[in-house]
Amino acid sequence: MLRVMAGDTLTASTYTWYSGTPQAPGTQPSLLNSIGTLFADGVLGVPGSKFIQVQEGALTTAAGPALTSFLSAKDAAYSSAAPKAFLNWALLDDRFNYVTGGVTQVPVITSGQNKQVITSNLPSVIPKNGYLYIYVSNESLQDVFFDNVTIQHHRGPLLGEDHYYSFGLAMAGISSQAAGKLENKLKYNGKEIQHKEFSDGSGLEWTDYGARMYDNQIGRWMVIDPLSQKYRALSPYDYVADDPLKLIDPNGKVIAIAYVDKDGKKQTAYFDYDKGIAENKKGEEVKNDFVDNVVKSLDYVKNNNADEKGIIKALVDKKKTVTIKFTTEKNHPIGGTTVYFNPNSGTKVFQDNNHVETGKYISPALGLFHDLGHAYDRITYGNKTVDLQTASTFKDNDPDRKYDNQEEKHVIQDFENPAAVKLGEPVRTNHDGEDRPVSDPLQHN
Numbered sequence: 159m160l161r162v163m164a165g166d167t168l169t170a171s172t173y174t175w176y177s178g179t180p181q182a183p184g185t186q187p188s189l190l191n192s193i194g195t196l197f198a199d200g201v202l203g204v205p206g207s208k209f210i211q212v213q214e215g216a217l218t219t220a221a222g223p224a225l226t227s228f229l230s231a232k233d234a235a236y237s238s239a240a241p242k243a244f245l246n247w248a249l250l251d252d253r254f255n256y257v258t259g260g261v262t263q264v265p266v267i268t269s270g271q272n273k274q275v276i277t278s279n280l281p282s283v284i285p286k287n288g289y290l291y292i293y294v295s296n297e298s299l300q301d302v303f304f305d306n307v308t309i310q311h312h313r314g315p316l317l318g319e320d321h322y323y324s325f326g327l328a329m330a331g332i333s334s335q336a337a338g339k340l341e342n343k344l345k346y347n348g349k350e351i352q353h354k355e356f357s358d359g360s361g362l363e364w365t366d367y368g369a370r371m372y373d374n375q376i377g378r379w380m381v382i383d384p385l386s387q388k389y390r391a392l393s394p395y396d397y398v399a400d401d402p403l404k405l406i407d408p409n410g411k412v413i414a415i416a417y418v419d420k421d422g423k424k425q426t427a428y429f430d431y432d433k434g435i436a437e438n439k440k441g442e443e444v445k446n447d448f449v450d451n452v453v454k455s456l457d458y459v460k461n462n463n464a465d466e467k468g469i470i471k472a473l474v475d476k477k478k479t480v481t482i483k484f485t486t487e488k489n490h491p492i493g494g495t496t497v498y499f500n501p502n503s504g505t506k507v508f509q510d511n512n513h514v515e516t517g518k519y520i521s522p523a524l525g526l527f528h529d530l531g532h533a534y535d536r537i538t539y540g541n542k543t544v545d546l547q548t549a550s551t552f553k554d555n556d557p558d559r560k561y562d563n564q565e566e567k568h569v570i571q572d573f574e575n576p577a578a579v580k581l582g583e584p585v586r587t588n589h590d591g592e593d594r595p596v597s598d599p600l601q602h603n
């Protein structure tokens with residue numbers, strides 16, 4: 159009996175020989191009955207073995223139809239020119255349902271002929287994960303010899319098939335693993351399951367998300383969210399806000415960059431804060447014009463120590479993933495988990511209130527940092543912010559009217575302007591501005 163996976167290829171062959179005139183098979187007891195008798199006399203006959211007796215019915219129910227259909231196929235293949243002896247195979251799936259099977263009968267061997275090779279009619283590729291039984295049988299009344307039964311098992315590329323409950327616990331009953339392969343521990347969400355890591359073969363069965371360990375049996379983290387004060391409405395042990403159908407937690411540490419690759423396919427790169435580069439899910443550096451411009455802009459702010467409040471690092475560490483997307487729209491929505499960016503659009507700086515140009519310009523990179531400031535505010539404080547948006551829009555006679563609203567004033571004064579000073583770019587005293595085409599995301603002169 160072999161553990162097989164869909165995609166495996168197998169061959170089976172044997173030498174066989176008999177002598178004399180082929181004899182018809184005798185009256186055979188039913189194989190099903192033999193198995194039943196075996197159980198009844200052998201195991202079930204033992205006093206007190208009630209548990210096994212209960213199981214006998216289930217066993218017959220499960221194996222019965224499979225064996226019956228296989229055995230009738232075998233009988234149909236019998237030719238009376240040779241003894242009723244076969245090289246047999248039967249494929250059962252993971253739940254021991256009969257999938258397919260076949261037999262090869264011993265050939266006609268005339269007097270003086272030597273042993274003959276017979277080869278099984280196995281399918282060229284195994285169609286389903288399960289168990290393959292290969293055996294030789296002889297139901298005739300004469301001796302039939304089999305020798306050197308050879309089975310070659312070429313494993314296919316399939317290592318396993320995993321099915322999960324939505325919180326990540328594997329459904330073992332409908333998942334399957336190939337035998338004799340190195341175990342793939344990168345499972346649900348591509349995270350490593352801590353499995354069999356102790357010397358006695360046991361394990362914690364926790365999933366390593368980098369920042370924290372996750373227990374998929376209870377759908378909870380094992381330690382609290384390091385950023386839990388940002389999500390006061392949620393338990394700090396909750397996994398993805400208890401909504402695994404909509405949300406994933408890539409590692410709780412990501413700024414994503416959406417881009418279109420050279421084949422026109424939508425892709426996502428991830429900004430690695432420490433390395434200052436963008437990588438794909440496999441950890442390979444992504445090279446793409448838009449991605450390069452985003453990375454250049456983020457590194458420009460980061461490497462000049464212009465991010466005084468550490469909002470880029472904070473966004474990288476956030477549970478919610480912020481995605482930077484390309485746009486050429488002048489007016490794009492701000493403040494959600496999507497931040498729009500045009501690397502070729504800087505900002506003209508105006509004097510207060512009068513829309514008079516100052517001849518000074520802000521780089522697209524600083525504009526991106528400004529918008530990341532909005533994303534940081536919204537993710538940190540939510541849409542009903544504590545102190546930023548309760549009276550969000552200033553009244554006409556308010557001296558801060560030039561900032562439009564509390565949030566803009568906060569983003570400009572607390573995030574943008576300190577960065578502008580470090581970067582040698584102009585500071586702003588209002589939220590006025592106008593797009594200005596530039597060739598480089600760092601251009602501000």
Ligand SMILES: [Zn+2]
Binds near residue numbers: 492528529
């Ligand atoms: Zn703004």
